[in-house]
Amino acid sequence: MSLNREAFNKFAEMAGQLAGMDTPVEMPDDQRVANAKRVMMEKMDAPKAAMLESCIHCGMCAEVCHFYMTQEDGKFTPILKLDLLKRVYRRELSPLRWMHRLYTRDVTIEDLEEWQELVYDTCTVCGRCSLICPMGIHIAAMMPIMRSAYSAAGMVPAELHLMDTQQEQGHLFGVGKDEFMGLIEQLRSQGLEIPVDKDKADIMVLTSVLDIMVSQDSLVAMIKIMNHLGYDWTFRTDGYECANFGMLSGNEEGHLKASRKIIDAAVAIGAKKVIVAECGHSYPALRYEAPDIWGHALPFEVLATSEFLGQEVEKGTLKLKKAEGAHTVTFHDPCKNNRWGGVEKEPRAVLTALGLEIREPESTGRTNICCGGGGGAFLINRTADYRQRVFELKRDQIEATGSEALVVSCGSCRLNFEVGKMKSNWGKPVESLVEMVGDNLDDGARGSTAGSPQNSTQ
Amino acid sequence: MTLLEFARGPAMEWSLIILVAGVVLRFAGIFLLTRHKTYFRTKGGSTLAAGLRTIGTRSAPTPDLEHRVRFSHYTGYLWHIGLFITVLFYTPHILFFESILGFGWPGLPTSVVLAAAAVTLAVLIALLIRRMVHPVLKTISGFDDYASWFVTTLPLVTGLVAFGHIGAGFGWRYETLLAVHILSVELLFVYFPFGKLFHPFSIWFTRYMIGGQMEQRGVRA
Numbered sequence: 063m064s065l066n067r068e069a070f071n072k073f074a075e076m077a078g079q080l081a082g083m084d085t086p087v088e089m090p091d092d093q094r095v096a097n098a099k100r101v102m103m104e105k106m107d108a109p110k111a112a113m114l115e116s117c118i119h120c121g122m123c124a125e126v127c128h129f130y131m132t133q134e135d136g137k138f139t140p141i142l143k144l145d146l147l148k149r150v151y152r153r154e155l156s157p158l159r160w161m162h163r164l165y166t167r168d169v170t171i172e173d174l175e176e177w178q179e180l181v182y183d184t185c186t187v188c189g190r191c192s193l194i195c196p197m198g199i200h201i202a203a204m205m206p207i208m209r210s211a212y213s214a215a216g217m218v219p220a221e222l223h224l225m226d227t228q229q230e231q232g233h234l235f236g237v238g239k240d241e242f243m244g245l246i247e248q249l250r251s252q253g254l255e256i257p258v259d260k261d262k263a264d265i266m267v268l269t270s271v272l273d274i275m276v277s278q279d280s281l282v283a284m285i286k287i288m289n290h291l292g293y294d295w296t297f298r299t300d301g302y303e304c305a306n307f308g309m310l311s312g313n314e315e316g317h318l319k320a321s322r323k324i325i326d327a328a329v330a331i332g333a334k335k336v337i338v339a340e341c342g343h344s345y346p347a348l349r350y351e352a353p354d355i356w357g358h359a360l361p362f363e364v365l366a367t368s369e370f371l372g373q374e375v376e377k378g379t380l381k382l383k384k385a386e387g388a389h390t391v392t393f394h395d396p397c398k399n400n401r402w403g404g405v406e407k408e409p410r411a412v413l414t415a416l417g418l419e420i421r422e423p424e425s426t427g428r429t430n431i432c433c434g435g436g437g438g439a440f441l442i443n444r445t446a447d448y449r450q451r452v453f454e455l456k457r458d459q460i461e462a463t464g465s466e467a468l469v470v471s472c473g474s475c476r477l478n479f480e481v482g483k484m485k486s487n488w489g490k491p492v493e494s495l496v497e498m499v500g501d502n503l504d505d506g507a508r509g510s511t512a513g514s515p516q517n518s519t520q
Numbered sequence: 521m522t523l524l525e526f527a528r529g530p531a532m533e534w535s536l537i538i539l540v541a542g543v544v545l546r547f548a549g550i551f552l553l554t555r556h557k558t559y560f561r562t563k564g565g566s567t568l569a570a571g572l573r574t575i576g577t578r579s580a581p582t583p584d585l586e587h588r589v590r591f592s593h594y595t596g597y598l599w600h601i602g603l604f605i606t607v608l609f610y611t612p613h614i615l616f617f618e619s620i621l622g623f624g625w626p627g628l629p630t631s632v633v634l635a636a637a638a639v640t641l642a643v644l645i646a647l648l649i650r651r652m653v654h655p656v657l658k659t660i661s662g663f664d665d666y667a668s669w670f671v672t673t674l675p676l677v678t679g680l681v682a683f684g685h686i687g688a689g690f691g692w693r694y695e696t697l698l699a700v701h702i703l704s705v706e707l708l709f710v711y712f713p714f715g716k717l718f719h720p721f722s723i724w725f726t727r728y729m730i731g732g733q734m735e736q737r738g739v740r741a
Binding site: 141193199352404424 | 545546551553554555557558559560564579582584586592593596654655656657658660661662663664665716718722725728729730733738
């Protein structure tokens with residue numbers, strides 16, 4: 063299957079208009095600064111303080127950051143992106159604050175304006191910098207604090223702010239519950255059996271606005287897979303959207319609100335598992351971040367689509383035919399699934415089950431280079447040039463493998479690759495993992511596999 | 521009281537008091553902050569094992585991460601090892617430690633220590649120049665970076681000057697050169713807890729913490 067070009071172009075056109083549609087947050091400048099500083103202080107704790115105290119300014123973090131690697135500009139150094147947080151910590155909370163106040167400048171509105179580009183446009187919160195730091199500073203784990211500070215200051219980039227606002231209103235890109243159900247009915251009319259709003263189900267499956275608008279084949283593939291497996295599953299109209307623009311923009315309240323829709327729906331039906339669609343950030347947003355914001359453990363398991371598929375393959379419940387077409391593939395690990403979620407072997411197990419030879423690029427798995435559009439950067443129009451350069455870095459690594467196709471398991475990575483392909487006339491097919499599985503379900507093996515997991519997710 | 525007596529006596533005592541008190545104050549200030557609780561279901565194995573493992577593995581990054589930081593990486597090793605050799609295996613230093621600790625250890629030949637000190641000094645000078653011209657380093661560097669370089673390099677320089685009796689031609693006595701050397705070490709002690717030189721104390725904790733944090737998500741740090 064391939065991307066719906068017409069829908070993709072329409073989506074790209076809509077994305078290009080987002081900034082102009084946003085209503086900026088009105089707030090006096092001193093209030094913006096005060097809010098940002100308050101959030102930075104509230105979010106600081108002992109481990110983060112120890113890390114901020116430990117930077118030796120070696121600059122190694124820059125050398126593995128795709129934005130510095132492609133721009134060679136010192137301002138893109140990851141630890142510098144945390145400088146405002148470091149300054150607030152030093153002046154307000156550090157044990158040496160009496161000393162730091164003598165020579166550490168306080169944060170100003172001009173600083174906030176200058177750093178916005180570093181916090182959103184040129185950081186995809188991919189986490190690669192956190193892997194190289196010789197001091198063990200988890201730089202990327204502190205970037206969400208910066209974004210929360212910007213959200214409190216009303217200084218989130220227009221595109222992300224608009225999406226965050228829309229999500230709180232119950233839709234994204236104009237796609238809400240009605241549009242979701244409209245698509246479901248359309249697919250049902252094509253003969254697909256789709257459980258929606260069941261009162262009880264073992265598994266709740268999520269989708270994303272990208273799947274609904276652009277990658278409908280991914281949604282169809284997931285439905286076919288779940289039906290093939292024979293599990294007791296459902297979509298829920300009160301909790302179907304996995305994208306979380308609260309997290310991407312730094313609005314913790316919005317993050318939790320979006321997550322609570324899913325959590326409440328899953329709890330209501332007694333779901334044992336919630337499967338997140340192929341949408342990178344949505345996985346850690348629900349699996350790891352939401353419980354910490356909520357202050358409670360989730361009473362169900364959260365799985366990324368690729369993780370779920372890999373587990374089913376490894377259990378022997380998901381039998382696949384050999385995939386037709388490309389024989390050699392490169393898998394692009396979405397940063398948010400791998401470096402932020404530990405999903406690495408599962409998608410590879412799926413590709414192996416499809417009879418494909420996996421050709422790993424120089425940087426793969428946990429050291430994988432980001433597509434360039436993660437962390438919401440894909441929607442920020444002014445980052446297009448930065449993203450394209452990162453895409454080219456990634457493209458060159460993939461080309462060096464000599465594989466015939468690229469496989470991804472994240473909708474925004476996929477779209478970013480598609481945009482990059484168009485701009486650079488790159489001909490490599492970019493495939494969705496879930497769509498490849500949906501296309502290659504071994505119906506012959508269904509009798510022997512569908513029975514065992516029937517009504518059981520264990 | 522001569523300058524040498526001052527350096528060996530009250531200056532040494534006070535610099536060590538400031539070093540210890542400063543480190544304790546800084547650690548206390550950090551670890552008395554609250555800790556945010558984790559509510560998500562952890563994924564990996566033992567965070568204790570992962571944390572301890574990361575203390576070691578962070579010294580040797582994987583090749584695809586390391587190939588762009590090789591210069592920083594190896595020069596870092598070089599000057600730290602050179603400094604340790606100079607500090608710990610120069611026989612007069614060992615005698616000084618023995619007078620405090622009550623025990624000593626075999627020293628290395630002076631020529632070896634001298635070579636280590638010279639290499640260390642050369643690398644430190646190269647790193648200073650690099651810090652001033654490299655697009656990343658010159659952007660992120662501030663007073664502390666240059667002050668730390670200065671107080672680290674000064675004892676090496678004064679030590680070499682004392683060793684070579686450089687300055688004798690100007691009428692400076694060896695005792696004066698030695699006193700200046702000891703005072704430069706004491707300056708290092710005094711500055712140690714207040715800037716980035718604190719890192720030899722904190723590195724164990726921060727490496728341990730990131731190892732554990734990433735392990736909770738099933739990721740090898």
